[in-house]
Structures are given as structure tokens and as C-alpha cells.
Amino acid sequence: MQPNRRLSDFLPLKFANGNQVKQFSKPCVRCGTMLDAKQMNGIARLVENHIAIAATAQCPKCSENFGVACVINPDKQVKRVVLPRVLFNLYLRALPVQKNELSAESIPNRGAMSRPEVRDAIEDAAEIARRQASAQQVKARDIVRSEEALGRFNEKAIPAWLLLDGQRFDFERIAPNAQVGEGEFLLDDCLIYRAKV
Ligand SMILES: [Zn+2]
Known part of the structure; x- marks a missing residue:
């Protein structure tokens, strides 16, 4: 399992289509100060040609701690992840290193091959987990x-x-x-x- 690190240590990450993510920022949930990857601790991985991030951010201004869990697609659109951040973080750290993580440039066709079918596998898994949880909860009429x-x-x-x-x-x-x-x-x-x- 990989350790959590400063998020900026993982950047830049490069998609197979050549797009790069060099910076990652989020506003503080409490005071709105914009935090960058240096103020976040966790993990960022390239999974299925998507960048997956699970981190904890600490605001330098108001010292609020908050979680960040999202997936960035090759067009650099950011999507929120529904899965609890702690689980998502463990999942990403346990995931074996993939070929394209070592060098996106060495396999230029990978993105083209998978892009039309690429869906957020992680997001799907999260959605399923959420539905299962709600199906298992007790319902009552009376x-x-x-x-x-x-x-x-x-x-x-x-x-x-x-x-x-x-x-x-x-x-x-x-x-x-x-x-x-x-x-x-x-x-x-x-x-x-x-x-x-
Ligand atoms: Zn703040």
C-alpha cells in the first residue's frame, strides 16, 4: 500500500491524450480560501486514464480540515466521488501500479482505445455501493x-x-x-x- 503524501508530489499527471494536470485547487469549505495541492495530503493516481484523487485538505487561514475525493477525466472535467473518502483513499493506495502510470507517453494508443468506453469505474462502484446500502436499510409502514x-x-x-x-x-x-x-x-x-x- 502506498503512503499518503503531499498531493503536489504526485503532480503533474499526464493523460494518454496529452492533457496534463499540473495544478489542483479547491476552495476551503469554511472560509472559501483557495487551497492548492501543497495544502492537501493523500493520494492521486491515474486509473483507467482518469486521475483519481482522495486527500485531506487543511486551510492555512482558518485551519479547517476537509476531505477531497474526485475523479478528473482526460478533458480535465472534475467529478465528485460518492464513495466515502476514507475507503476511496484506501482503494487508491492499494491499487497496483499500472503501466500507464509509469509513463503515459510510452503507450500512446491506450487512450484512443479505451476513451469511448471509458466510464468512471470508480464512480459506478460508488453508486452501486450507495444503492445497496439504501436497499438494505429497514423500511416500515407502521x-x-x-x-x-x-x-x-x-x-x-x-x-x-x-x-x-x-x-x-x-x-x-x-x-x-x-x-x-x-x-x-x-x-x-x-x-x-x-x-x-
Ligand atoms: Zn478556511
Whole structure:
């Protein structure tokens, strides 16, 4: 597995069509300061003639830390990656070194051969993972909330348990980003419940 490094150490990266990515910048999610690759730590790889980036950026102005995960196509269009950045980062670091990564120039036809069919394999995988996750989450028609509350979140009571179509589910955790796992039920877009065992 490759170590995370300063993102600028990976640049420039060259596509088979000759386009190069020399710079990579992102605005700070908190204060809007433009950060460049020197202020990001992670990995950038050439995968299927796309540049894939998974990094953590630190803003020099407000010291906010935020994740960056994206794929750049040979026309230099940047697409966001849906997969959690941590997984994407591990995936990219574990990926074996490909021939075209060592020298894009030595195999000039590679881009031409694959370009029409090139899709973001990584993005597709992410989309599938996301759909599977939502398919595995518990859905219920009949929801009964317990009178007993464990506390409040976002001004609303957190029911200690729920009856979902007659089956009891206990409160598990708060999920502000609404990320639901297999066998879990999402209430009010932020509370996670699990079947009582
Ligand atoms: Zn900032």
C-alpha cells in the first residue's frame, strides 16, 4: 500500500491524450480560501486514464480540515466521488501500479482505445455501493414512537425505541449525515434504530 503524501508530489499527471494536470485547487469549505495541492495530503493516481484523487485538505487561514475525493477525466472535467473518502483513499493506495502510470507517453494508443468506453469505474462502484446500502436499510409502514425519550436532538425528542410494523427497534445513534447501515432504520433523517435482539 502506498503512503499518503503531499498531493503536489504526485503532480503533474499526464493523460494518454496529452492533457496534463499540473495544478489542483479547491476552495476551503469554511472560509472559501483557495487551497492548492501543497495544502492537501493523500493520494492521486491515474486509473483507467482518469486521475483519481482522495486527500485531506487543511486551510492555512482558518485551519479547517476537509476531505477531497474526485475523479478528473482526460478533458480535465472534475467529478465528485460518492464513495466515502476514507475507503476511496484506501482503494487508491492499494491499487497496483499500472503501466500507464509509469509513463503515459510510452503507450500512446491506450487512450484512443479505451476513451469511448471509458466510464468512471470508480464512480459506478460508488453508486452501486450507495444503492445497496439504501436497499438494505429497514423500511416500515407502521411506525409507533415510544413515549419514553432519551433526550433531544435538533429540538425533537429522541424516542427510546420504535415499533416498526410491530417489531421493536432500539435507539442506536445519531447520524447527522443520514448514513444508514444494513439492518438499520432511519427516523427523522437523523436518528438510527436497530432491531432489539
Ligand atoms: Zn478556511
